[in-house]
Amino acid sequence: MDTPALNILLVDDDATLTQMLAEYLDGEGFACRAVHTLPEGREAALSGQYDAVILDVMLPGGNGIDLLRTIRGISDVPIIMLTAKSNDTERVIGLELGADDYVAKPYFPPELVARLRAVLRRPARRASSGDHLRLGALALDAARRWAGWGGMALELTVTEFNLLEILLRGGERVSTKDELSLRLLGRRRESYDRSIDVHISNLRQKLERASGERLHIATVRGIGWRLEVAP
Amino acid sequence: MDTPALNILLVDDDATLTQMLAEYLDGEGFACRAVHTLPEGREAALSGQYDAVILDVMLPGGNGIDLLRTIRGISDVPIIMLTAKSNDTERVIGLELGADDYVAKPYFPPELVARLRAVLRRPARRASSGDHLRLGALALDAARRWAGWGGMALELTVTEFNLLEILLRGGERVSTKDELSLRLLGRRRESYDRSIDVHISNLRQKLERASGERLHIATVRGIGWRLEVAP
DNA sequence: ACAAACCTTACACTTCATTTGCAAAGTCCT
DNA sequence: AGGACTTTGCAAATGAAGTGTAAGGTTTGT
Numbered sequence: 001m002d003t004p005a006l007n008i009l010l011v012d013d014d015a016t017l018t019q020m021l022a023e024y025l026d027g028e029g030f031a032c033r034a035v036h037t038l039p040e041g042r043e044a045a046l047s048g049q050y051d052a053v054i055l056d057v058m059l060p061g062g063n064g065i066d067l068l069r070t071i072r073g074i075s076d077v078p079i080i081m082l083t084a085k086s087n088d089t090e091r092v093i094g095l096e097l098g099a100d101d102y103v104a105k106p107y108f109p110p111e112l113v114a115r116l117r118a119v120l121r122r123p124a125r126r127a128s129s130g131d132h133l134r135l136g137a138l139a140l141d142a143a144r145r146w147a148g149w150g151g152m153a154l155e156l157t158v159t160e161f162n163l164l165e166i167l168l169r170g171g172e173r174v175s176t177k178d179e180l181s182l183r184l185l186g187r188r189r190e191s192y193d194r195s196i197d198v199h200i201s202n203l204r205q206k207l208e209r210a211s212g213e214r215l216h217i218a219t220v221r222g223i224g225w226r227l228e229v230a231p
Numbered sequence: 232m233d234t235p236a237l238n239i240l241l242v243d244d245d246a247t248l249t250q251m252l253a254e255y256l257d258g259e260g261f262a263c264r265a266v267h268t269l270p271e272g273r274e275a276a277l278s279g280q281y282d283a284v285i286l287d288v289m290l291p292g293g294n295g296i297d298l299l300r301t302i303r304g305i306s307d308v309p310i311i312m313l314t315a316k317s318n319d320t321e322r323v324i325g326l327e328l329g330a331d332d333y334v335a336k337p338y339f340p341p342e343l344v345a346r347l348r349a350v351l352r353r354p355a356r357r358a359s360s361g362d363h364l365r366l367g368a369l370a371l372d373a374a375r376r377w378a379g380w381g382g383m384a385l386e387l388t389v390t391e392f393n394l395l396e397i398l399l400r401g402g403e404r405v406s407t408k409d410e411l412s413l414r415l416l417g418r419r420r421e422s423y424d425r426s427i428d429v430h431i432s433n434l435r436q437k438l439e440r441a442s443g444e445r446l447h448i449a450t451v452r453g454i455g456w457r458l459e460v461a462p
Numbered sequence: 463a464c465a466a467a468c469c470t471t472a473c474a475c476t477t478c479a480t481t482t483g484c485a486a487a488g489t490c491c492t
Numbered sequence: 493a494g495g496a497c498t499t500t501g502c503a504a505a506t507g508a509a510g511t512g513t514a515a516g517g518t519t520t521g522t
Contacts, residue, residue: 185479193480193481194481194482195479195480199479
């Protein structure tokens with residue numbers, strides 16, 4: 001997949017550490033900008049051009065908590081706080097004010113990246129942010145984790161729901177077995193692993209039953225599957 | 232005077248300053264009591280016999296913020312914080328935790344009195360600030376930390392109240408276990424941590440009992456929970 | 463010191479993911 | 493076309509994971 005890099009904003013007064021982190025994030029495929037003061041941080045965070053903010057709560061000339069609050073008043077951009085090791089108060093207050101996660105300093109860059117990814121992967125924070133997928137009479141609401149055909153709920157398991165979401169997002173594209181294995185099961189596909197086939201089979205039956213045979217999971221032999229809806 | 236004087240509680244370890252303030256307030260027609268330690272402050276504030284509390288956030292042997300939180304968990308008596316001149320953190324945290332106003336030290340007694348009067352004049356403090364959540368006959372007032380079904384108070388513990396608030400704010404969205412662990416317990420969820428489940432279970436029983444089975448915490452298997460109200 | 467609140471543990475119970483086995487369908491080759 | 497091989501569909505079996513809640517231990521606030 002070559003999606004454009006995600007923009008990350010770093011707000012931390014320690015220029016050296018920030019620089020190192022920025023380089024690391026760069027290597028992980030993120031596009032970073034670092035600022036070192038509160039006013040810069042405020043302006044940048046509110047510009048709306050970042051996909052996530054990593055925010056040190058200890059900032060000179062003002063408190064990161066204030067900034068956190070300011071941002072949350074306006075935007076739902078994901079925020080990860082950097083907190084002192086043992087400062088429970090900061091942590092609790094930060095989460096209360098809407099931070100999405102925290103990482104204690106000093107941190108391992110890989111851990112930070114993992115949490116960053118987790119936060120970015122999370123369904124949009126506000127229900128109104130309209131993550132509604134549709135295809136014919138099929139509707140899927142990611143935040144509510146609800147899927148239905150013509151208003152009638154489909155009773156799907158977690159895996160089936162995720163599978164349907166991936167297929168739906170794929171649009172006309174064929175979702176390959178390898179891709180599905182990675183995104184659905186979170187592991188590389190081994191030979192003789194029939195797990196995906198079974199999930200496809202189960203989902204297929206539910207979809208066809210609910211839609212009166214009008215919604216199909218079409219097989220593309222040797223490649224994968226694709227959703228198709230009959231007129 | 233024909234109206235009884237309003238009772239004001241002062242919590243501050245500086246006996247001299249407190250004494251002066253008490254005399255000043257006396258002259259303005261308030262009845263004061265001053266205490267100088269955290270335990271005394273707690274007991275007095277929770278006794279319910281004061282109309283307002285003036286609370287120094289810097290107290291020996293414990294943090295005024297803690298006391299603030301304790302008081303707010305039980306009572307919505309107006310609270311004015313005394314903070315160090317430049318300490319924004321204390322201010323933000325204090326207001327967030329439900330203080331009604333703050334005054335930076337050193338202060339002018341007349342200013343303090345003005346704010347005190349303003350705070351006492353305001354009966355429905357947070358009601359207008361839209362911190363009133365509803366869902367069917369369920370009502371939750373975050374500022375007063377009061378929740379009820381059709382006017383009847385639910386007797387919730389602190390954790391249960393917070394849990395309900397989070398679920399309620401989530402709206403139709405499913406609140407995930409990870410999210411709840413972060414927001415509710417202020418820590419990440421470890422494997423085999425069943426704490427959340429237990430709180431859900433307890434809250435669920437109280438809600439269903441009070442609502443006559445009309446308010447449910449619906450389980451979304453493998454993901455989390457969502458509030459649902461039957462028509 | 464006491465009680466309330468909270469956390470942990472344990473266990474019964476449900477539901478689901480994965481494995482397995484085999485049949486059916488598709489592909490390739492001669 | 494027909495046989496050999498590969499891939500897919502699916503039912504059934506199995507074991508792992510998720511859930512609800514009672515009970516007991518620990519912490520915390522008063």
